Amino acid sequence: MPDTGFARQLQEGSFFGKNQKEDILAEADAHPLMDELWENKIPEFDQINVPAYVVASYSNTLHTAGTFRAWRRMAGEEKWLRIHNSQEWPDYYDEANVEDLRRFFDHYLRGEDNGWEETPRVRYSVLDLEGGDRTGIPAESFPPAEVDSTRFYLEANSRSLTLSAPTASAEASYDVAANPNAVSFITRFDEETELVGYPKAHLWVEARGSDDMDLFVLLQKLDAHGTPLQAFTVPNQNARIHDATDHGATILKYKGSDGRLRVSMRHLDEALSAEDVPAHAFDRVEKLQPAQLAEVEIDLLPIGLAFHPGEQLRFVISSRNLLGTMMPGIHEYVGANSGQHVIHTGGENASYLQLPVLK
Numbered sequence: 001m002p003d004t005g006f007a008r009q010l011q012e013g014s015f016f017g018k019n020q021k022e023d024i025l026a027e028a029d030a031h032p033l034m035d036e037l038w039e040n041k042i043p044e045f046d047q048i049n050v051p052a053y054v055v056a057s058y059s060n061t062l063h064t065a066g067t068f069r070a071w072r073r074m075a076g077e078e079k080w081l082r083i084h085n086s087q088e089w090p091d092y093y094d095e096a097n098v099e100d101l102r103r104f105f106d107h108y109l110r111g112e113d114n115g116w117e118e119t120p121r122v123r124y125s126v127l128d129l130e131g132g133d134r135t136g137i138p139a140e141s142f143p144p145a146e147v148d149s150t151r152f153y154l155e156a157n158s159r160s161l162t163l164s165a166p167t168a169s170a171e172a173s174y175d176v177a178a179n180p181n182a183v184s185f186i187t188r189f190d191e192e193t194e195l196v197g198y199p200k201a202h203l204w205v206e207a208r209g210s211d212d213m214d215l216f217v218l219l220q221k222l223d224a225h226g227t228p229l230q231a232f233t234v235p236n237q238n239a240r241i242h243d244a245t246d247h248g249a250t251i252l253k254y255k256g257s258d259g260r261l262r263v264s265m266r267h268l269d270e271a272l273s274a275e276d277v278p279a280h281a282f283d284r285v286e287k288l289q290p291a292q293l294a295e296v297e298i299d300l301l302p303i304g305l306a307f308h309p310g311e312q313l314r315f316v317i318s319s320r321n322l323l324g325t326m327m328p329g330i331h332e333y334v335g336a337n338s339g340q341h342v343i344h345t346g347g348e349n350a351s352y353l354q355l356p357v358l359k
Helices: 005-013 024-030 064-073 088-092 095-109 239-246
Strands: 052-056 079-083 122-126 134-139 147-155 160-162 170-175 182-188 193-197 200-208 214-222 257-262 294-299 303-307 312-318 340-345 352-358
Touching: 005 024, 052 064, 052 088, 079 095, 088 095, 122 193, 122 303, 147 182, 147 193, 147 340, 170 182, 200 214, 200 312, 214 294, 214 303, 257 294
Parallel strands: 052 079, 079 122, 160 182
Antiparallel strands: 122 134, 147 160, 147 352, 170 340, 182 312, 193 303, 193 352, 200 294, 200 340, 200 352, 214 257, 214 312
16 A cells, blocks of 8 residues: 655655655555566675664554564564564663673673573563553464464354354355444453464455445454553653554554554565464556455564453455554555455454464
């Protein structure tokens, strides 16, 4: 999707390099598909083999996906990942974290035998959204080895998520011009459950009255009464924080894990795709024919999320960005949609949400 609002703010709203900046807006118009221009901007991760200390979060709309992607694809074996539960600036400058990074540098740049190599390769967080976050959980990988990728099947009639595939076919739909222009599916957890890793959506979809679809998906945690839960990701000490988040920014709040896909761009890159993280080629346009059902996979931002007995998970599919803009003051992308979106469930077209359940 040509969501260029943030790029426009950088290009037109920044005085740095005035009149000497690459015109990425013009490039996006002239090069709508993956080609040599864009390929030359992608780091060659297989050439990165130096020791790496990588810091990530689940909540940064600008940096989360790219940070996890870089950590996964780096060729070097001496790489550490620390996933925190806040926002990058307060985390980076926390005194304990500064000292942790200093130990890494002292070991590799000064040759100090300070035991750094005993540091767990992964330290992750689990968000509670009700004040019970856990941080610094050690693991040898991300997702942890104890994670089981579990399919939660969509059932259109009950609007539920089930562990077994529905035998009967059904449809859930919405008109793009309607309010709400979305459908949702819910499951309730009966026991303590943690999701740690990469969620993805595997959907069978149809566009009625159009040849394409811009789809937005969102995972939300609900309390036992159905209220969506969220959390500030920076210390809440100033009214301005409220102002920023109330105008649609998600960089200061964690509201859930989201993803998006233009259905005509659904072709997967087989070399880069993994079972839990699909990667799209973006090198071709495959428009939909009337009555055609398209099978699509959509990656969502990684998560570490705890559910207590009675709490619920809601999966939302929409024709609009449910989280708003990346930050206040930038142009909001409006999906190139018309007609009706149909989500097929059950039978031969069993749509599902794959979640990383910690055993």
